[in-house]
Amino acid sequence: MDDLIVRNISRMIIPFIQLYGIFVVFHGHLSPGGGFPGGAILGASIILYTLAFGSEKGHLKLPHSIAKWLESGAVIWYIILGLFGIFAGHVFLTNKPAGFYMGQAGDIISGGFIPMVTLAIGIKVASTMITLFHTMIEEEEH
Amino acid sequence: MKKLIMFTALGGLLFIMISSYMQMPPMGNVDNPSYNEVAEYYLEEALEDTHSPNAVAVIIMDYRALDTLGEATVLFTSIAAVLTVLVGKDPKPGEEESHHG
Numbered sequence: 001m002d003d004l005i006v007r008n009i010s011r012m013i014i015p016f017i018q019l020y021g022i023f024v025v026f027h028g029h030l031s032p033g034g035g036f037p038g039g040a041i042l043g044a045s046i047i048l049y050t051l052a053f054g055s056e057k058g059h060l061k062l063p064h065s066i067a068k069w070l071e072s073g074a075v076i077w078y079i080i081l082g083l084f085g086i087f088a089g090h091v092f093l094t095n096k097p098a099g100f101y102m103g104q105a106g107d108i109i110s111g112g113f114i115p116m117v118t119l120a121i122g123i124k125v126a127s128t129m130i131t132l133f134h135t136m137i138e139e140e141e142h
Numbered sequence: 143m144k145k146l147i148m149f150t151a152l153g154g155l156l157f158i159m160i161s162s163y164m165q166m167p168p169m170g171n172v173d174n175p176s177y178n179e180v181a182e183y184y185l186e187e188a189l190e191d192t193h194s195p196n197a198v199a200v201i202i203m204d205y206r207a208l209d210t211l212g213e214a215t216v217l218f219t220s221i222a223a224v225l226t227v228l229v230g231k232d233p234k235p236g237e238e239e240s241h242h243g
Contacts, residue, residue, distance in 0.1 A: 114192060114203045120214075128220075
């Protein structure tokens with residue numbers, strides 16, 4: 001879609017969408033939201049960029065070579081966080097007894113591994129949405 | 143004869159389903175089996191256990207973290223399957239013409 005109005009409005013609105021997505025992901029343990037909706041908002045911003053600026057420029061924002069590392073890395077990071085519980089002498093995915101930093105309730109850095117898990121889920125959902133969209137767009141253009 | 147068997151089987155199934163539906167507790171009742179001590183424990187102890195005020199996030203990321211790991215695995219498997227079907231193996235630049243033809 002090569003339209004001046006769409007391109008300029010997208011350029012203005014995409015930073016705010018991404019800021020909101022990052023806010024939802026980082027406040028996943030404090031406010032409604034979390035990894036899945038926050039990642040969906042982040043993915044939607046890049047999908048809007050692809051729709052406004054074309055598939056080639058959109059593909060440069062998240063190439064498949066980076067997306068595959070993000071997706072595998074998020075799941076592996078989740079499993080490593082779970083293994084900390086086993087090494088601390090508890091069951092898989094133990095939070096407080098495993099010795100994670102708990103902090104003060106209500107702070108951004110608190111709640112043990114919940115923010116880290118939320119971050120991993122957010123990255124994974126965003127990367128999955130973007131990769132799926134880019135793959136289908138490229139398939140149509142061939 | 144075939145139809146008779148089918149109607150008997152389906153009618154029996156309908157009877158079983160309706161009779162079990164009649165045994166269900168009324169919707170929204172406080173004494174329902176789903177409102178047991180697990181929900182009370184989550185609401186009362188979530189802040190103490192995880193220092194996080196969002197009880198929903200506590201349930202899905204802490205008490206039910208293995209379930210969320212399963213959801214992440216489902217996402218991973220789905221994107222792997224879609225990429226396998228749609229992209230497949232990258233053909234070499236020279237061979238591309240012959241494959242598409």
